[in-house]
Amino acid sequence: MTRLKLIPLIGITSLLTACGGSMADLEQFIAQTKQAHHGKVDPLPEFPEYTNFTYEVDNIRDPFKPQSDINMAADDGSGPRPEATRQREALESYPVDALKMVGLLQQKSQTWGLVRDPDGIIHRVQPGNYAGQNHGKITQVSDTKIHIVELVPDGLSGWVNREAQLAMAED
Numbered sequence: 001m002t003r004l005k006l007i008p009l010i011g012i013t014s015l016l017t018a019c020g021g022s023m024a025d026l027e028q029f030i031a032q033t034k035q036a037h038h039g040k041v042d043p044l045p046e047f048p049e050y051t052n053f054t055y056e057v058d059n060i061r062d063p064f065k066p067q068s069d070i071n072m073a074a075d076d077g078s079g080p081r082p083e084a085t086r087q088r089e090a091l092e093s094y095p096v097d098a099l100k101m102v103g104l105l106q107q108k109s110q111t112w113g114l115v116r117d118p119d120g121i122i123h124r125v126q127p128g129n130y131a132g133q134n135h136g137k138i139t140q141v142s143d144t145k146i147h148i149v150e151l152v153p154d155g156l157s158g159w160v161n162r163e164a165q166l167a168m169a170e171d
Contacts, residue, residue: 082159092133093117099118099132104141105124125138136164137151145168148166
């Protein structure tokens with residue numbers, strides 16, 4: 001039993017004796033490496049000196065309050081406007097891009113465009129009727145298109161005309 005206890009002790013002793021030895025070659029390698037590599041760090045870039053800004057309330061608009069002169073191109077009432085008193089039509093409940101032209105109906109000298117709404121109902125329209133949610137007035141009905149002029153806000157409390165079209169749907 002005592003021999004079994006001696007085997008690990010002999011193994012550890014032999015390992016420790018193997019670690020000893022000359023480290024001259026390692027010290028020489030470290031010295032050569034230190035001499036060969038001279039690191040250089042670039043200097044920090046020069047930054048311009050910070051200048052303070054003094055906010056003068058008298059000269060500049062307060063950025064946290066609405067600009068009072070935003071309506072520089074003030075609406076004088078001479079541009080286009082929606083008709084407030086007219087009766088709204090069925091196709092004005094839907095956006096123009098949700099409507100589809102599905103056909104054309106001609107009877108003697110009368111021509112109507114056939115428009116399908118998102119609910120699947122077909123409406124008969126002609127120039128002078130309204131369609132779309134932006135006060136769109138139908139100006140022309142042709143074989144392949146229905147031309148509409150919409151009245152949209154311009155962002156400065158006025159209104160501008162914008163053209164739109166319903167093309168014949170290819171089902």
